Amino acid sequence: MKTKLPFVDLKAQYKSIKNELDGAIFRCIEDADFIKGSVVERFEQCFASYIGADHCISCANGTDALEMILNALGIGDGDEVIVPALSWISTAECVSNTGAEPVFIDVNSHDCLIDPSLIEEKITPLTKAIIPVHLYGNPADMHTINEIAKRHNLFVVEDCAQSHGAEINCKKTGTFGIASAFSFFPSKNLGAFGDAGAVITSNPELAEKIRMLSNHGQLKVKHDHKIIGRNSRMDSLQAAVLQVKLRYLDIWNNLRINAAKQYIWYLSGNMKISLPVTQPGHKHVFHLFVIQSENREDLISKLDAENISYGIHYPHPMPFLEAYGYKNLTPSDFPAASAVTGKILSLPIYPEILPEQIKKVCDSLS
Numbered sequence: 111m112k113t114k115l116p117f118v119d120l121k122a123q124y125k126s127i128k129n130e131l132d133g134a135i136f137r138c139i140e141d142a143d144f145i146k147g148s149v150v151e152r153f154e155q156c157f158a159s160y161i162g163a164d165h166c167i168s169c170a171n172g173t174d175a176l177e178m179i180l181n182a183l184g185i186g187d188g189d190e191v192i193v194p195a196l197s198w199i200s201t202a203e204c205v206s207n208t209g210a211e212p213v214f215i216d217v218n219s220h221d222c223l224i225d226p227s228l229i230e231e232k233i234t235p236l237t238k239a240i241i242p243v244h245l246y247g248n249p250a251d252m253h254t255i256n257e258i259a260k261r262h263n264l265f266v267v268e269d270c271a272q273s274h275g276a277e278i279n280c281k282k283t284g285t286f287g288i289a290s291a292f293s294f295f296p297s298k299n300l301g302a303f304g305d306a307g308a309v310i311t312s313n314p315e316l317a318e319k320i321r322m323l324s325n326h327g328q329l330k331v332k333h334d335h336k337i338i339g340r341n342s343r344m345d346s347l348q349a350a351v352l353q354v355k356l357r358y359l360d361i362w363n364n365l366r367i368n369a370a371k372q373y374i375w376y377l378s379g380n381m382k383i384s385l386p387v388t389q390p391g392h393k394h395v396f397h398l399f400v401i402q403s404e405n406r407e408d409l410i411s412k413l414d415a416e417n418i419s420y421g422i423h424y425p426h427p428m429p430f431l432e433a434y435g436y437k438n439l440t441p442s443d444f445p446a447a448s449a450v451t452g453k454i455l456s457l458p459i460y461p462e463i464l465p466e467q468i469k470k471v472c473d474s475l476s
């Protein structure tokens with residue numbers, strides 16, 4: 111049996127910095143520093159400065175980060191929030207869980223990102239915010255989205271769960287809206303050893319509110335519950351892991367970009383395959399390397415035959431998931447998202463992927 115070429119290889123990443131990670135983890139255990147300790151504070155400061163914002167509020171996961179931003183902005187019952195039709199469910203779920211309605215917008219067929227030209231027609235007096243997603247690590251068109259938001263007095267909340275380190279004109283994603291949400295789910299570009307997430311903002315009032323929400327409504331003084339909050343904190347062990355890994359994020363992102371360049375070089379002659387597209391001035395950090403093809407099923411059987419892993423991100427536009435069936439939306443409402451979900455195919459990508467592995471994937475697709 112040939113060993114399977116994995117989709118991501120978290121074991122390889124661990125091996126490459128095992129001593130540093132083990133040391134950081136054992137220090138936490140020896141110090142009995144488990145929740146919201148000094149390690150967490152240090153990571154928050156380092157991550158805020160890496161992104162180029164004033165505040166980082168760590169929390170339990172990326173979905174909570176999104177939801178707490180909406181809570182802190184006062185979004186809830188009766189409000190509407192604009193989201194792309196294609197994303198991980200969290201982008202819509204966070205809106206629904208506040209009591210507001212997600213309003214889905216179709217995506218561009220070339221890059222699967224929210225199509226800004228379709229946003230304005232969906233804005234109503236109830237619309238409060240737009241959540242662009244930098245899907246696959248590819249920055250959304252923040253310039254146009256921010257112009258629309260300004261015209262209609264809407265908040266912009268970035269979903270950066272796939273875009274750690276991605277940039278637009280040398281400015282990091284996560285700094286273009288009022289606040290942004292990051293996930294440190296293990297397979298993300300910066301991943302913990304379990305669930306973890308963070309909010310990034312440069313708005314001090316919002317930062318303080320989210321800090322309270324995430325810790326039972328307390329701020330500095332224990333048992334002084336100023337508002338009704340929740341328990342959404344980052345474990346010190348996760349912060350210790352992330353603190354070590356943050357030092358490698360730029361190196362890892364560059365390795366991903368290099369891997370993407372090799373894929374593009376090998377696949378550019380394949381007329382049956384459309385390659386990822388990035389806007390000028392945008393730095394795509396290739397959380398995923400997503401190609402499109404009319405003959406996807408054919409490509410999948412070739413990958414299966416060579417024992418190569420792949421993914422589909424995502425098989426269904428969010429409006430057509432059973433959870434949103436009550437909206438009675440149809441493919442004619444989202445022609446681009448409906449079409450691309452039949453063509454997209456994510457190839458293996460991770461910093462440690464070898465040139466010969468990339469060649470093997472590309473050869474199998476030819």
Ligand SMILES: *Cc1c(COP(=O)(O)O)cnc(C)c1O
Nearest residue numbers: 171172173198200271293294295
């Ligand atoms: C991973 C992800 C999230 C949610 O992150 P969790 O930490 O798993 O809650 C949100 N949005 C997008 C686009 C994601 O990929």
